[in-house]
Structures are given as C-alpha cells and as structure tokens.
Amino acid sequence: MALLELRGIRKEYPGVLALAGIDLDVDAGEVHALLGENGAGKSTLMKVIAGAVAPDDGTMVLAGKSVPLGSPAVARANGIGIVFQELSLVPALSVGENVLLGRWVADRFGVVKLGGTLAASQKWLDRVGLEVPPGTRVDRLGMAERQLVEIAKALSSEVQVLLLDEPTSALSDPESRRLFSLLHDLKASGVAIIYVSHRLPEVLEVSDRVTVLRDGRTVGSVATAQTTESDLAHRMVGGGAADEHVVRERTAHHISESDAVVVRARRLARPPRLKPSDFELRAGEIVTAFGLVGAGRTRLARTLFGLEPATEGTLELFGRQVSLRTPSDAIAAGVGYVGEDRAAGLVRRLSVAANITLASLGQLGRGPLLDRARQGVLAAQYIGELHIRTPSGDQVAEALSGGNQQKILLARSLCSGARFLVLDDPVRGVDVGSKEEVFRLVRRLADDGVAVLYLTSELREARALGDRILVMAKGAVVAELSANASENEIMALAGGVRV
Numbered sequence: 001m002a003l004l005e006l007r008g009i010r011k012e013y014p015g016v017l018a019l020a021g022i023d024l025d026v027d028a029g030e031v032h033a034l035l036g037e038n039g040a041g042k043s044t045l046m047k048v049i050a051g052a053v054a055p056d057d058g059t060m061v062l063a064g065k066s067v068p069l070g071s072p073a074v075a076r077a078n079g080i081g082i083v084f085q086e087l088s089l090v091p092a093l094s095v096g097e098n099v100l101l102g103r104w105v106a107d108r109f110g111v112v113k114l115g116g117t118l119a120a121s122q123k124w125l126d127r128v129g130l131e132v133p134p135g136t137r138v139d140r141l142g143m144a145e146r147q148l149v150e151i152a153k154a155l156s157s158e159v160q161v162l163l164l165d166e167p168t169s170a171l172s173d174p175e176s177r178r179l180f181s182l183l184h185d186l187k188a189s190g191v192a193i194i195y196v197s198h199r200l201p202e203v204l205e206v207s208d209r210v211t212v213l214r215d216g217r218t219v220g221s222v223a224t225a226q227t228t229e230s231d232l233a234h235r236m237v238g239g240g241a242a243d244e245h246v247v248r249e250r251t252a253h254h255i256s257e258s259d260a261v262v263v264r265a266r267r268l269a270r271p272p273r274l275k276p277s278d279f280e281l282r283a284g285e286i287v288t289a290f291g292l293v294g295a296g297r298t299r300l301a302r303t304l305f306g307l308e309p310a311t312e313g314t315l316e317l318f319g320r321q322v323s324l325r326t327p328s329d330a331i332a333a334g335v336g337y338v339g340e341d342r343a344a345g346l347v348r349r350l351s352v353a354a355n356i357t358l359a360s361l362g363q364l365g366r367g368p369l370l371d372r373a374r375q376g377v378l379a380a381q382y383i384g385e386l387h388i389r390t391p392s393g394d395q396v397a398e399a400l401s402g403g404n405q406q407k408i409l410l411a412r413s414l415c416s417g418a419r420f421l422v423l424d425d426p427v428r429g430v431d432v433g434s435k436e437e438v439f440r441l442v443r444r445l446a447d448d449g450v451a452v453l454y455l456t457s458e459l460r461e462a463r464a465l466g467d468r469i470l471v472m473a474k475g476a477v478v479a480e481l482s483a484n485a486s487e488n489e490i491m492a493l494a495g496g497v498r499v
Contacts, residue, residue, distance in 0.1 A: 002026060003026060003027055003062065003063055003161070004024075004026040006023060006024040006058065006059070007058060007059045008021050008059065009021065009024075009057070009060075010055055010058055011041075011048065014399065016391065017216050018044040019216045022041070022058070022213070022216075023218065024045070028191070029187050029188070029189075029192070030192055030208045030209065031183060031195050031208050032192070032195065032211065033203045033209070033210045034194060034195070034212075035196075035198075035200075035211070035213070035236055036214055036236055039215075039400070039401040040213040040215065040236075040401075041213050041217075042196045042213055043165055046163045046194065046196060049075070049082075049194070050082040051069065051070060051072040051073070051076075051080070052082075053070075054069060062078055062080070076157055079160030080159065080160065081154035081155065081157045081159035081162050082154060082162075083147075083153075083162075087150050088150070089146055089149060089153075090138065091138045091139035094134060095134050095135070095137075095138060095141070096117050096118035096119075096135065097114075098149055099125065099156055100117055101153060103156070104117045105120050121134045121156070122134055125149075128148045129175070130148040132145060143341055147167065147171060151167060151182075155186075161191070164193065164194070166196055166197055166198070167179060167197070169425075172292040180206055183195075200229040204227075204228075208224055209223055209224060210227060210232060214236065219236075261280055261282055261283075262281050262283050262285075263280060263315070263317060263453070264280050264316040265278060265279050265313065266278055266314045267312060268303065268312070269310060269311065269312040270308055270309070270312070271311065271312065273296060273299045274300055274475055274476070277472075283451055284450070284451070285446065285451055285468070286467050287452070287453050287466055287469070288462040288466030289453060289462075289470040289471075290455075290459060290471055290490060291455075291472030292473070292494050295473050295474070297424065297456075297457070297472055300455070301337065301339065301422050301424040301453075301455050304337075306327045306328070306335075307327060317333050318334065318419070318420075331359055335421075336413025336414065337413060338424065338426045339424050340424045345412075346397055347397065348396070350396070351394050352379065352383065352390050352392075353375055353376055353394065354375070355409075355412060356378070356383070357379055357415055359413070359415065360417070378415060379415075385411075385441070386410060386437065386438075387407075389404050406427070410423075410426055410438065414445070418450070420452075421442075421452045422453050423452065423454045427461075439465060442454065442465065443465075459491065466483050468483060469482070471494050481493075
C-alpha cells in the first residue's frame, strides 16, 4: 500500500480549472516527480497536500489514515513538509528562528531562548550545507541561501512526506548536488518525496517515478528508468523539445565596435556585497552574467535598477552619466528589470493587465483618468506575444501559475519601453515551452537593438544565449569571456580560480 494516496482532487478558481480530479500514489522511500507546463496544476496540487489550499473535492490518505484537507497545521502534524516555490520565510527574523518557526526553544515559563533556538537550528543548517551563522537575518540572504533555509525548515519537522516545488531553481550546481545527496539519505530513511521541477535531466537523475499533468489532469505515470527526456517533453507539451533543446544554439549575431555603447560601468560597487566591477554593453547585445551562489549577480542587478544604489564608481547609460537612486530613476533612464523573486514584483490582487502596464501609466492617461481601453489593448499585445495563459487581462494575477506570473513581469518591462533590460534569472521555475518562448523573445529584442544583461547560475544558458559572458565571483565581475569559452574555464573563474 502506498504511503500517500490522493483521490479525485479537484480545485477551480474563477475562470480556471486548476485540478480536474487528480489521483496520485506515492510510496515510502520514493522520489515521485511531477512534471507539466506552467498552469498544469503542479503547484496547486502540492499546496493541497500541504493544506495551504482547500480543494473543492477529493480525499487524502497517509499511512492508512484519512487526513483532513485544507489545514497546514493538520498537514504538519501528520508529518507533511513543503518547500514552496514562493518562499514562506519571515525576512525580519534570523535564519535559526525561521528554521524552527513556531517551535522555538523556551524555558519552563514559556520565554523563548534565542541562543538555544539558534543552537538547535544548526544541525538542520549543517544538513543542507548552508554555511551562514544562524543569527543572520533572512533579509540579508540571497535567494539561493533562502531556498536552503526553507529546506532546512521543512526537514526540521521530522517529515514523513516532503514536498519540493522547484527546489533547485535558485541553487548553483554544487548546491544542487548537495540537495540530491540529501534526498538519497531521506529516501533511505523511508521519507516519501514529491519533487516538482522543469529540469528534465534533473528529474531523470533524482526520481523513481514521474507523473505528468496537463491542464489540471493526469496524462500518465511512468517509471523513470523506462522513459527519456524526449518522451517526458512529449507528454508535457504534446510534442518536440526536450530540455536539452530548450536553449537553442546562438544565432549569428554580430556586434561591432561601431554599435553604440548603451551601458558603461566603471568601478561600480556597493560594498561589501558588490565589489568594484567594470563592464560594457552595446546596443543589440546580450551579455550573460554567470556566477555561483553568493557571487553577487542579484546585487549587481538590483544596483542597476536603483533598488540598492551604488555607493562607488560611475555608470553611464546611453552616453550620459547617471545616478540611479530609485527604480523610478532607472525606469526614466530606460532600464527594465525582472528580478529572481517574482513575489516581490507582482501585485497579486491586481489584474494581469494592471500588472503589465504598472510601469507605463504615464502613457495611458486621459487627463487625470486612466484610459482603461488603451490599457486593455496594450496588455493584450504582450499577453499574446509572451503567450501568457490567462482567460483575459482582467484575471487577477495571483490566479495564474508561477511561470505565467514571471512572464507578466517580463511584459511589464517591455511595455515600459526599456532599451536596457536587466534580467535576473527570468526563467526560474518556468516550464520547457515557456523557457523557449522567453529565449526567443530575448533574442528578438536584441535584434531590435535592446541591450540585455541576462544574469544566471545556469552555465548552459549563459553559453548558449550570450554574445559575451561576464563571470562573477565573490561579489565582483572577475572576467569577460567569449561565448565559446570552455565550461571548465568558466567554472574555474566562477569558483575563484585565476586561469
């Protein structure tokens, strides 16, 4: 008998049937992968199991006992832990307090003992390989470090069932290898693991079985040993591209010295996290910035958009020296930005159309009023171009899948008329087909003269998409390489080795 059994799980939102009666069995000591395009229902199903979403219908049985749905507390009490794709940490609290959230060490009078809490959290941080002091505030961490805190938090509940929703989306290769080793240990101890990822090679490596969802329905389940990347891609999208084909070979794209320099940074820095760095981008060029966890990619992106203003060095945009103190300054200077944490940029209760046009309201005024007709037309253009899956522009953004929310943020930057795009891991958690759409769009924008800085921890993306590669390590740009540079050379530089 399976450790976890789901029967007839159904969930409908206004205009969207997220789950249409899902059945799923997961055995003890098994890694069971869930695959599907964005909007297929994977994250919703995970939230149902974890009690974060109450289904309209269906049942769940764990170790032979019926478990009521719709309560996170009940799920936790039954040994179900989840690492959400959108992290659920408390930024103002320390790492250790987040790991043991709600279960802090206290004295006999119920007074929380911070020192004891931090000490008790250390073994879970060691287990996931996170080398930061447990007293560090979470809002001082990068996205990858936060992801590891979230995993440590889930493990600290002594789980029977562990749900992982895109757990490696913000992790470097070494951090991912550490996670895979941890999964192996958990399997050996009898933990059932449900694993959601869009990275097909990763799914084939870590899982025992794969269930594919499409449009809220089960397409089928297969033993991992009996399938291939191409077969899984076909099941997901009904055809073609496996993950190895998602990042196409770079098209011929020649940047010459005569092309205008759009961005010129000289000793640009915000110590201690972003150290002095020099780089340039020309019109129509895609420059990828590659680095491992803690390399400073996100700090650089936030500095270029005025979220963490530079305190040293100079920045020229379109031939004019600028000081970007706020995102408004950046938008006015022609900079667009998509961050790695979509929850921080999306206004979830606003409509899709309102989110897309949020940085372009100056174009949509009719006197003191907003021209909603023009807003709808403009939003519809980008909904179509980026293939955002939504019933209409009036749908609230929070009802869409994670990947479609990410595309909304990309559409917002494009809609604002930006001529310099800063894209910080824009396809994190995005499915196979959507990745390909985003990459095609980025290349098309470059062909139209937009300068693109694309920051990623995915080496294959960096090499395949970029005209040049900036390698980052220890908070600075340490090298500029051609896109044909070897993986060994890039990884050595990213690891702090001078070659």
